[in-house]
Each structure stands twice: as C-alpha cells, then as structure tokens.
C-alpha cells in the first residue's frame with residue numbers, strides 16, 4: 001500500500017445533485033442516526049437501495065430504506081447481522097456505528113468494554129464474516145467498504161489493554177477504538193486486494209455521538225453541540241460532500257486511503273504502521289475469542 005499516493009488522490013468531484021444511484025446496493029451499519037442516517041437519506045434520494053442497521057428506525061417517511069434492528073454492542077449480534085445482510089449483492093458497506101466512552105467504564109454482557117464493542121469491535125467481527133462473500137460488480141468494480149472514525153490523528157491506542165481492563169479513561173478508551181478503526185482499514189487493504197476499503201474522518205459534526213460522554217440534554221452537551229453546530233458543517237452537508245466520493249470511479253486503485261470532512265485524501269497516522277495494524281488485529285481477535293467464552 002502506497003501511503004503517499006493514497007494521500008494525494010485527485011478524484012473527480014461531481015455535483016451531488018447530478019448523481020444517479022439507481023441499482024447501487026448499499027448497507028450502512030449505523031445508518032439509523034447521525035452521519036450514517038444523513039448518508040442513507042441522501043443516497044436513497046438519489047435512487048440507491050439502502051439497508052440500515054441500528055437500534056431505532058427513524059426513516060419511515062422515505063420509501064426504499066430497509067431496516068435491520070440490532071444491538072451491535074453484542075458481538076454475537078454483529079455476527080448474526082453479517083449473515084443476514086445481503087452481502088453478495090452489496091457494492092458498498094459503510095460503518096458509522098459509534099458512541100463515546102462514558103465517564104465510568106461500562107461492560108457488555110459479553111464482557112467487552114462498551115465503547116470498544118460499539119465503535120470498533122463489531123466492525124472487526126462483521127468484516128471478517130463478510131469479506132469472503134463480497135463480489136465485484138459486472139463491470140469489475142471492487143466492492144467498497146468505508147470505515148468512519150477519526151483516522152490520521154496520530155493516536156495509537158492502548159494495544160495491550162484493548163478492553164480497558166487495566167486502566168479506564170474515557171478519552172483514552174475512545175481513542176483506542178479510533179486507532180482500531182484506522183488499523184482495520186490499513187490491515188484489510190493489505191490483506192484483501194480483492195476489495196477496496198477506505199477510512200472516513202468526518203471532523204466535528206453536531207450529532208448524538210457525545211451524549212454518552214457529556215450526558216444527554218445536559219447544559220454541557222447543549223453548549224458543546226451549539227458551538228460544533230455553529231462552526232462546522234451539518235450532517236446533511238457532510239452527506240452531500242461525501243457521497244460523490246463514495247461512488248467515485250477515481251478512488252478504485254487507492255485502497256487504504258483516508259479522507260477528511262471535505263472528502264480530501266489525507267495521510268494515515270504515521271505510528272499505525274503496517275506491522276502495528278497487524279498486531280492490532282491479532283489483539284482484536286484475542287479479545288473477540290475471550291468474549292465468546294465469557
């Protein structure tokens with residue numbers, strides 16, 4: 001994987017309103033809220049067939065969005081959903097499920113730290129199951145996977161304590177999930193040339209992602225989200241900016257690339273080397289194995 005080339009992609013930008021997505025089959029894991037939902041609604045409005053996975057469906061008003069209900073904090077559920085999704089027919093899978101680690105460590109019934117499970121580990125589990133079943137399109141375009149997180153920020157995460165068993169601090173724990181997502185993109189790009197995988201960094205956008213951390217509807221949350229809303233693009237604008245990239249033919253040869261909030265390619269974090277990414281996957285697999293026997 002050529003990181004330099006991946007950070008200098010000149011993809012052809014087209015107007016979002018010119019997109020015709022008829023016949024494009026997309027799954028958005030985390031497409032029931034926030035950024036995933038905005039992308040789902042926009043892609044559907046341009047003719048795509050979208051399936052969203054999440055806990056609460058909010059888009060009964062739009063025809064064409066299918067819903068799979070799931071609590072993806074459970075790895076057993078993530079495995080089930082990976083099997084239920086029509087993977088063979090999908091051209092694009094977008095992972096946007098996430099929370100922010102709360103002030104106190106929480107554990108799922110499978111013994112996994114909650115943020116780790118929701119923001120990263122379910123993606124790891126689902127991809128392992130789905131990749132062998134993905135198929136290129138008739139005109140030989142590889143299936144595409146987009147992993148949303150915060151790539152390129154330089155943080156490596158606590159690789160020797162993925163479950164925050166030894167130490168828990170909400171920011172450090174969350175940044176471990178962020179590093180995991182970046183490592184997942186890099187390692188998958190190297191190991192699976194038959195598919196394309198990319199990282200998305202949306203920057204700060206007003207959504208519900210920080211509720212768990214700041215407290216839902218608290219004054220802290222209202223102030224932070226007010227300022228984020230004032231100075232950043234909103235979720236719908238991000239969806240309009242990023243959808244032309246998601247379907248762009250120009251990114252076909254750049255698996256492993258990361259993109260910022262405007263869809264500009266950026267450098268991956270220097271510390272997440274190929275070796276480090278591989279180690280992260282090994283530790284992730286160990287944690288998944290532990291969860292199953294818990």
Ligand SMILES: NC(=O)c1ccc[n+]([C@@H]2O[C@H](COP(=O)([O-])OP(=O)(O)OC[C@H]3O[C@@H](n4cnc5c(N)ncnc54)[C@H](OP(=O)(O)O)[C@@H]3O)[C@@H](O)[C@H]2O)c1
Nearest residue numbers: 030032033034035054055056072097098204205207208209
């Ligand atoms: N917004 C930002 O400022 C920002 C900044 C950097 C990175 N990101 C990244 O962008 C991605 C999307 O975040 P967002 O801002 O759109 O967050 P959001 O508004 O909170 O949406 C998160 C999505 O995750 C789903 N979800 C949460 N817990 C779940 C669970 N246990 N089971 C199944 N689904 C669950 C939610 O579905 P339900 O509502 O149906 O539960 C919702 O669809 C995340 O990866 C986040 O880390 C966001």
